[in-house]
Amino acid sequence: MDKRVIIIGSGLGGLTCAYILSRNGYRVTLLEQNAQFGGCLQNFTRRGAKFETGMHYIGSMGEGEILHAFFRYLSLLPETRVSPLDRSAYDIISIAGEQFPFANGDEPFVESLARRFPGERRHLQEYIRVINEIATGSPLHSLREPGEMTFLDPAHARQSASEFIDSVITDNLLRQVLAGNLPLYAGVRGRTPLYIHAFVNHFYNAGAYRVIGGSDVISRSLVASIQRHGGETRTGARVVKISCDHDKATGVTLDNGEEISSDYIISNAHPARTLEWLDTPLIRRSYRERVSGLRNSISNFTLYLHFKKDAVPYLNSNLYHYDNPDVWEAGNYDPNAWPVSFLYMHLCSAEGQQYADAAIVMAYMRFEEVERWKGTRVGQRGEEYKAFKQERSERLLNALERQVPGTRANVAHHYASTPLTYLDYTGTEEGSMYGILRDCTEPSQGVVSQRTRVPNLFQVGQNINSHGILGVITGAIITSGEFINVNEIIRQIKKT
Numbered sequence: 001m002d003k004r005v006i007i008i009g010s011g012l013g014g015l016t017c018a019y020i021l022s023r024n025g026y027r028v029t030l031l032e033q034n035a036q037f038g039g040c041l042q043n044f045t046r047r048g049a050k051f052e053t054g055m056h057y058i059g060s061m062g063e064g065e066i067l068h069a070f071f072r073y074l075s076l077l078p079e080t081r082v083s084p085l086d087r088s089a090y091d092i093i094s095i096a097g098e099q100f101p102f103a104n105g106d107e108p109f110v111e112s113l114a115r116r117f118p119g120e121r122r123h124l125q126e127y128i129r130v131i132n133e134i135a136t137g138s139p140l141h142s143l144r145e146p147g148e149m150t151f152l153d154p155a156h157a158r159q160s161a162s163e164f165i166d167s168v169i170t171d172n173l174l175r176q177v178l179a180g181n182l183p184l185y186a187g188v189r190g191r192t193p194l195y196i197h198a199f200v201n202h203f204y205n206a207g208a209y210r211v212i213g214g215s216d217v218i219s220r221s222l223v224a225s226i227q228r229h230g231g232e233t234r235t236g237a238r239v240v241k242i243s244c245d246h247d248k249a250t251g252v253t254l255d256n257g258e259e260i261s262s263d264y265i266i267s268n269a270h271p272a273r274t275l276e277w278l279d280t281p282l283i284r285r286s287y288r289e290r291v292s293g294l295r296n297s298i299s300n301f302t303l304y305l306h307f308k309k310d311a312v313p314y315l316n317s318n319l320y321h322y323d324n325p326d327v328w329e330a331g332n333y334d335p336n337a338w339p340v341s342f343l344y345m346h347l348c349s350a351e352g353q354q355y356a357d358a359a360i361v362m363a364y365m366r367f368e369e370v371e372r373w374k375g376t377r378v379g380q381r382g383e384e385y386k387a388f389k390q391e392r393s394e395r396l397l398n399a400l401e402r403q404v405p406g407t408r409a410n411v412a413h414h415y416a417s418t419p420l421t422y423l424d425y426t427g428t429e430e431g432s433m434y435g436i437l438r439d440c441t442e443p444s445q446g447v448v449s450q451r452t453r454v455p456n457l458f459q460v461g462q463n464i465n466s467h468g469i470l471g472v473i474t475g476a477i478i479t480s481g482e483f484i485n486v487n488e489i490i491r492q493i494k495k496t
């Protein structure tokens with residue numbers, strides 16, 4: 001086979017498609033605008049401490065579980081080493097002055113919460129049953145050959161996660177606790193579809209892990225494999241145009257004027273950006289308007305903490321804290337009262353470590369708070385922006401100190417990123433964490449297909465299927481299924 005495929009963007013979706021297609025004989029060219037591959041998988045190092053930016057923990061990595069099978073197929077094992085989070089409390093939800101652990105496994109999960117909410121035991125069992133049914137019902141999550149291209153029961157896209165939780169659980173505090181890790185999917189009350197909540201919680205409930213040494217090991221390993229399969233991988237290659245003739249795409253133009261022709265193109269960028277690069281009557285105005293009008297999930301402000309040596313014991317759980325007992329309201333904060341919630345995580349630099357070198361604290365932040373600096377460049381945004389970052393860092397550090405006393409005194413250095421940083425590094429609209437917002441009240445509106453009206457132009461990434469390591473890899477399998485039968489890819493995964 002000698003078919004050429006250009007992939008625009010080296011986020012997890014672009015990398016996975018590049019891996020699958022190059023492994024199956026396509027001539028792949030992967031074009032990344034940044035100096036580093038990986039999009040949200042990028043890491044950075046300051047004064048010897050390494051920080052992850054957009055992939056902090058993963059799930060279902062036990063032998064025989066779904067991500068383990070995908071990682072094996074993608075030749076990510078054994079290089080990608082993971083460290084299990086505390087099985088009795090991988091996530092801790094802190095609300096209303098109490099802490100609630102999430103334990104791995106169906107029964108331990110139910111029992112640990114039923115100890116505090118004994119009257120809800122049967123309801124918790126029902127909650128877990130439905131979550132499992134939805135997640136395992138997806139053929140790609142259980143490696144069944146889908147037959148037709150149906151990957152999701154539409155009923156689960158029409159019901160909201162909050163509506164479902166409220167329907168099975170009676171106690172209001174427990175309802176909040178069960179939604180307490182909603183920053184993992186930027187949940188919105190009455191809008192986030194049930195299937196997203198189910199996929200995420202089933203995925204982590206099986207087992208939750210940090211990637212030892214940082215999640216960029218995933219992108220580095222995928223790039224090496226793509227090159228081994230004969231693919232070309234380029235950084236500093238920013239696409240500004242997709243050229244078309246009367247019935248198909250013919251190639252791309254880079255910002256330095258270089259033109260590269262191709263038989264197929266896959267865009268891993270936000271669909272609104274992809275449309276801007278296309279000037280062809282093949283794309284209808286109504287489609288452009290729909291895609292450019294889609295809402296994106298909320299962004300965040302992240303504080304990167306570098307601890308003094310051997311000062312902070314390694315915390316093998318993730319802490320989700322809420323000041324307000326209504327967790328669904330976390331995104332509707334008043335900027336003067338910010339932060340009203342945060343997620344605190346230690347980073348894993350070595351197996352069995354006793355002390356943490358580094359941690360991150362993430363708090364929701366709406367893009368409007370930094371919009372006035374849009375268009376400025378990294379490192380050159382001016383004094384006012386620096387002061388804003390500093391002031392917000394102080395507030396977040398103080399909020400952390402109130403919940404985890406003594407931490408502040410052990411911080412040697414700290415750095416911060418805003419929604420603008422994410423916008424610049426991943427090209428996601430408004431620095432959105434998970435791309436296009438899925439809305440169960442308008443299920444077809446928020447869905448952007450991997451196919452476009454240009455027959456040889458496809459899309460991949462968190463805006464297309466769903467987000468996170470599992471959502472993006474399964475989405476990349478669906479996009480690659482436009483080239484190689486999905487059943488064949490599943491057979492390859494099972495055989496590996």
Ligand SMILES: Cc1cc2nc3c(=O)[nH]c(=O)nc-3n(C[C@H](O)[C@H](O)[C@H](O)COP(=O)(O)OP(=O)(O)OC[C@H]3O[C@@H](n4cnc5c(N)ncnc54)[C@H](O)[C@@H]3O)c2cc1C
Nearest residue numbers: 009011012013033039040054056057239427461462468469
């Ligand atoms: C703060 C944060 C925390 C997260 N934590 C987790 C987590 O703990 N676990 C988890 O599973 N998921 C997590 N996620 C989600 C996960 O990281 C993403 O869903 C996933 O990595 C997105 O992959 P993607 O393929 O959509 O590409 P992206 O990561 O969005 O990358 C797109 C790439 O395209 C490139 N690009 C854009 N335009 C151009 C152009 N014109 N020319 C060339 N290249 C271009 C960009 O530079 C970028 O590299 C997190 C996300 C964020 C933001």
